[in-house]
Amino acid sequence: xxxxxxxxxxxxxxxxxxxxxxxxxxxxxxxxxxxxxxxxxxxxxxxxxxxxxxxxxxxxxxxxxxxxxxxxxxxxxxxxxxxxxxxxxxxxxxxxxxxxxxxxxxxxxxxxxxxxxxxxxxxxxxxxxxxxxxxxxxxxxxxxxxxxxxxxxxxxxxxxxxxxxxxxxxxxxxxxxxxxxxxxxxxxxxxxxxxxxxxxxxxxxxxxxxxxxxxxxxxxxxxxxxxxxxxxxxxxxxxxxxxxxxxxxxxxxxxxxxxxxxxxxxxxxxxxxxxxxx
Amino acid sequence: xxxxxxxxxxxxxxxxxxxxxxxxxxxxxxxxxxxxxxxxxxxxxxxxxxxxxxxxxxxxxx
Numbered sequence: 452x453x454x455x456x457x458x459x460x461x462x463x464x465x466x467x468x469x470x471x472x473x474x475x476x477x478x479x480x481x482x483x484x485x486x487x488x489x490x491x492x493x494x495x496x497x498x499x500x501x502x503x504x505x506x507x508x509x510x511x512x513x514x515x516x517x518x519x520x521x522x523x524x525x526x527x528x529x530x531x532x533x534x535x536x537x538x539x540x541x542x543x544x545x546x547x548x549x550x551x552x553x554x555x556x557x558x559x560x561x562x563x564x565x566x567x568x569x570x571x572x573x574x575x576x577x578x579x580x581x582x583x584x585x586x587x588x589x590x591x592x593x594x595x596x597x598x599x600x601x602x603x604x605x606x607x608x609x610x611x612x613x614x615x616x617x618x619x620x621x622x623x624x625x626x627x628x629x630x631x632x633x634x635x636x637x638x639x640x641x642x643x644x645x646x647x648x649x650x651x652x653x654x655x656x657x658x659x660x661x662x663x664x665x666x667x668x669x670x671x672x673x674x675x676x677x678x679x680x681x682x683x684x685x686x687x688x689x690x691x692x693x694x695x696x697x698x699x700x701x702x703x704x705x706x707x708x709x710x711x712x713x714x715x716x717x718x719x720x721x722x723x724x725x726x727x728x729x
Numbered sequence: 730x731x732x733x734x735x736x737x738x739x740x741x742x743x744x745x746x747x748x749x750x751x752x753x754x755x756x757x758x759x760x761x762x763x764x765x766x767x768x769x770x771x772x773x774x775x776x777x778x779x780x781x782x783x784x785x786x787x788x789x790x791x
Contacts, residue, residue, distance in 0.1 A: 465732040469782045499730070507730075537730040562730065569732060569779055598730070628753050630735035630779075635753065662734030662751050663791065685731050687780065691791060 454717040455709045456678035456725060458495040458624075458657060459488035461698045463684025464507025464538050471687035471694050476501045478513055482520035484698045488682070489530040491702035494722035495558065496530050497596070499538045499684065509542040514550040529719045531728075533558035533596055536584060537576075540568055544580045548587055557728065559588065560624070561595035563611070564604040567631045581607075585616035594728050598624045600632030602646045609650035620727045621651050624680060625658035627668050635664025637671045644675055655726055661685045669705060673712045681705050732779040738787055739772025741765035748772065749787040758790075766790045 461484045466474050475484040478500070485496040498517060502508040514534055521528060534556045536547045551559050561584060568574040588595050595617060599605050611617045625643045628635025633643065640658060647654055657678035660668030665686050672679040681701035689695040689704075706716050723729045735752040746767050755762050763772050766788065 460731070463732070464730055465779050467782060470780045470784055535730060560730070569735060570777065574730075626731055628734070629731050630752060659731070661731055662753050664753060685733065687733065692789075 453676065453714045454721045454725065455673060455714045456495060456657060456717040456722045457493045457702055457705050457709070458497055458533065458659075458678070458680040458682075459485070459493040459698050459702055460497040460659070460680055460682035460684035461485060461488065462499050462501065462682075464499050464501075464535075466683055466687045467505045471683060473695060473697055474683050474687065475698070476505055478517040478520055481517050482524060485521055485530060485532075486525045486528055487697065487699040488702045489525075489528050489719075491699040492706040492716045493702045494531060494717050494719045495533050497533045497535065497560070497680065497682070497684065499535045507538045509536075509538050509546040509549070511546075511550045511553060515554060518554055518556075531557050531719050531722055533560065535560045537562050537574070537598075540572055540574050544577075544583070547580070548584060551587060551591055551593060555591040556593055558594040558596055560598050561585065561588070561617075562598045562600075562604075563607045564600070566600055569630055581611060582616050585611055589618060594622065594726060596622055596624050598626050599643065600626045600629055602633065602643060605643065605646045605650055612651060619651075619653060621654040622726050623647055623651075623654055623656040625656060627658055628661045628664040635660035635662075635668055637667055640668060640671045640675065644677065659685050669708055673709055673714060678717075679705050679709075735777060735779060736781075736784070736787075737763065737777045738775045738781070739763055739765075740775060741768060741770050742773050743770040744768050747787045748790050749784070750790050752777070754791060
């Protein structure tokens with residue numbers, strides 16, 4: 452039976468309590484949400500940190516505090532921790548990887564190209580940053596989660612694969628429906644998958660859809676043999692007019708869809724095997 | 730890193746209603762994107778952003 456990996460992206464860098472009071476913001480809240488998502492079926496937790504005003508922050512100390520809280524409070528939790536390297540568009544290259552150097556996470560995000568951010572700023576992932584980041588991940592034994600906001604970023608990943616900055620098998624996260632990225636439609640998801648298969652055969656993939664594309668991407672991922680990311684980083688609404696009660700609520704829905712389709716929800720151990728992390 | 734949907738925030742120059750449209754629904758709404766859901770008047774653009782702190786003050790047209 453095919454196994455499908457659920458990633459929970461519990462907070463991100465953007466939504467605040469004013470948008471949904473259930474968004475976790477502090478290390479303690481994030482740790483509790485990660486555990487609840489793991490209990491609900493998530494195999495991977497994608498983590499961002501916030502400063503004391505709730506803004507996205509590449510704060511090494513908060514990453515460390517959160518990781519330690521997860522391990523100390525919940526010793527039974529074997530979820531794969533995936534730490535962002537893109538939690539603040541104003542952070543410099545060093546701040547973006549300081550926590551990776553210290554904590555050596557199992558997985559971390561690798562945003563494979565630059566783009567305009569919300570039509571108001573720049574989300575810069577320079578060639579120098581990507582080369583250094585890829586080499587660092589190899590040193591720390593960190594699996595890159597290659598975030599691709601459009602097909603060009605998949606081509607960029609192929610470039611770094613050929614150059615040895617990235618090592619096969621690659622794992623992609625297709626970021627669908629973000630402003631200035633590829634719109635979140637099923638047709639576009641198929642195109643992303645086919646582009647990946649042409650340029651980086653043997654890779655694995657997951658996807659998420661922000662806003663109204665969330666459900667289309669969930670069903671599309673399962674039907675096309677991919678994996679799925681859900682959580683309040685991408686959506687604070689559970690359904691039309693309905694605020695999400697928790698991140699676990701999203702995971703529970705994804706689990707239902709996966710199982711109703713006839714697949715099995717991957718455990719963290721399964722996910723490590725599927726992604727070539729063992 | 731994602732940042733949720735991008736919204737266009739408006740108010741109606743006729744009835745004053747505050748409302749918003751998610752940019753990913755431009756295709757669905759076509760020429761009606763930005764119209765007041767109450768009176769059909771084209772809204773006055775205020776700002777565009779991922780959900781703002783005062784997002785709850787704006788009715789979501791979807």
